Amino acid sequence: MKGGLFARLALTNIRKNRKIYAPYIFACVGTVMMFYIIASLSYDPDVLNFYCGGSVSVILKLGSIVIGLFAVIFLFYTSSFLMKRRKTELGLYNVLGLGKRHIAGVLAWETIIVWAESTVLGLVSGLVFGKLAQVALLRMMGGGINYDFSISLKAIILTAALFAGIFGVIYVKSVIEIYRVNTIDLLYSSKKGEKKPRANYVLAVAGVASLAAGYYIALAVKNPLEAITFFFFAVILVIAGTYMCMISGSVALLSVLKKNNNYYYKTNHFISTSSMMFRMKKHGAGLASICILATMVLVMISSTACLYIGADKAIETNFPRDLEVTCRTFGSDGDTLHAVSEDIDRLIADALKDEQVKPAGEITYSLCDFYAKPEGTNFTCAAFNGNTDVTAVTVITADDYNRNFGKKALLDTDQVLVYGKGISYDKAVISFGEKKFKVAGNADDLVMCGEDAANMSDCLYIVTADEDVLLGIYHEMDKEAEITGFPRPGLAAYRAFDVTSGSGERILEPDRLHEIQDRIFTVKSDDYEGTYGKDSEHMGLDFSVRSRADSGDVYGLYGGLFFLGILLSILFMGAAVIIMYYKQVIEGYDDKDRFDIMQKVGMSRQEVKKTINSQVLTVFFIPLLGAGVHMAFAFPIIALMLRAFMISNTSLLMVITLISFAAFALFYVASYLITSRAYYKVVADR
């Protein structure tokens, strides 16, 4: 009998508190939906069966963990808003004779209703939008569309259970809160005097230091692989710094301003300084949360979009042709290079004949390559370390350059052309040990080896007059490497070509390409190795065949990452809007009284409106500003990390970042304007 009463009370409560309950339920539905979509996609057979589906599924599983954690924090946060607003009402129940046990009963019903409502609505919309998301994901991974509609029971159970758990914990927390305070406090809790904000200078300084350290890491790291590890440290430092700065730093700054009588007691500063102190004390944490969410959205969207959009271009440069064969020798000479070149041509011809395919669009050149550290105009031997201070240098001849790329470059023996990736060499001279050259210009239209294009180090191609000059550089660097103990330079034959069938059609199927690739490998090891490898023990050998068929993985993976980036961004932006909405409503209730008083002591309505408006505006645009600054400092380290994913196009990242920021700012302003209507409704309600 009592249960029925509680349930009815609970229902009326939710209906009566629509204004603050609706966004909460909306937030719950949204989180449930997102979680279900990600979880179901990570189990989706269509995704799993795709050729890079395994790794995408792992990414999605990680994504669902992120969303799960986020759901816990976010729902806790929003439910605490609710509780704060409702304490008076619950206190009234207490006074009217409902015991705390009964209030706990009403709360239990409320929790169950909200849980059931959001789980059902969330799952239904998850099922609807899940299919849409699946189609989008498969498209982004470069696959086709499947029109089957599937329901993942596993994901449904997981979702329902997770959110039952979260709501359970939230319920326990509110009950503990109810039991801990007495009735009077409950009744008057929303009217309790606001405590004076105290400037915590220690925390403020710590916040600034933490931010500075985070920024420093982001700027100081030079190695793409280290960047990934350090990025996490930087993120943690910046998050901590943002919270500390927004909570304490702002209050500290304002109280310094307040101590200056000449500044403080001015009509324009007086009211804004002291009320900003109260606002920042109250909303510092919320604003920091909005700022962090905004930064996360920007980082995720710009980096994953850059990966996805850059993938096309990256595949094109990382795999200039369907197949690439490189045979690199160490400690060798010109004669060996010629022998290797002949062998490799024969070997490829034989393999292709066996497979009954023909080469097309061939690129063939001999090269000398080594890692070097540029010091002014001089390049000295170095080892690959992933850092950007070491450059991969490749030397080719003008003959090869002209033949392959349709050029007519004529060079003297002391002249070279240069072509850089990641760096642009703009000095007039260049030297390798004793060998000094004049830079005669840029080697336009040069196509690098795919390996170099995918290299996270900077790459520099040097076009020399002829093979003698090339060998001259080779021997010079070899000598230097032997003395200094760095890896020795390589002398290599490079062949790249597309594969066509007998009738001249391109062969695009990854599996077929892999077969041909394997054939070249097998032929090599069985019949050819001896001719140049066996008898010369001092001579090292490195034989590799790369196939564009491997690029599918990259595409699918980047598509999956971008997809996850979009999904998480939507979720985070939604969360930011909900937090903003609650902040606006709370500000509204606070400002309502201030409005009246200020008018009574002699400010006109317009003046009051102006001061309050400008404060609210400042408060709400701090997070956007903060996100912009964070993003600016994060830019170099993001660019560096992308290199580890074979994208070294910094200008693309720049454009995408700016577009993302502009779009996000637009979204932010729009949601500010929409939520501020809630604010004005509260304030004008007199």
Next chain:
Amino acid sequence: MTILEVSNVKKIYTTRFGGAKVQALSNVSFTVEEGEFVAIMGESGSGKTTLLNIIASLDKPTSGEVTLKGMTLSRIREKDIAAFRREHLGFVFQDFNLMDNFSVMDNIFLPLVLSGKKYPEMRERLKPIAEGLGISDIMKKYPYEISGGQKQRTAVARAVITNPELILADEPTGALDSKSADELLDIFRQINKSGQTILMVTHSNKAASKAGRVLFIKDGEVFHQLYRGTCTDEEMFSRISDTLTMVDAGIEAKRVREAENGGERQ
């Protein structure tokens, strides 16, 4: 010299959707001389707060005029009205209306800062006022840290620091315990003695008994007024009580009369 003149003020509220009209003030006229301490008495709903809001230029009368020191309020331009209020009027409210994000000192400074006064001058003005009101040692505190009596004295300090022509007090003792209320009324009498004109709205006989003159409002009209003359507070108190009884009886008598008349007509 007449400082405030209220003549034939009428106020009718119309509900938003043009429905019922409520007459809050039907026809109020009176004057206040410089240096007077006037109390306006009336029950809830008698229209006394409406009257005060009109005098404070927070509300406009439907007809009639209010003149403060020769200036007709209805002729002041909308954008100047806030400055006018700030410079010529001081307010003391039942619920104090202190800003909780300002310290006591800053609350008192508020109107001066809004008028663009310099900090040294503000300090100069504050000192004697704060001492007179006995709040010098709570200047750095915040409103939630002090008692109701202290809050109201802070509000009085805020009202007098601009040297206004007229102080308007709306139920100033309403939220205070009797000791604090007595103290506040003593303060009012003190500042009145120093030449400050005060107009106080109240329904407390005790508060009204401290005034120099008491106006009684009933059903939107000035029904009666009492001058102190040479009376003591106690005598004044009993005269007020008598008057109130008379007012009630009078209304009762009127009602009976009307009922009889109505009966005759039928």
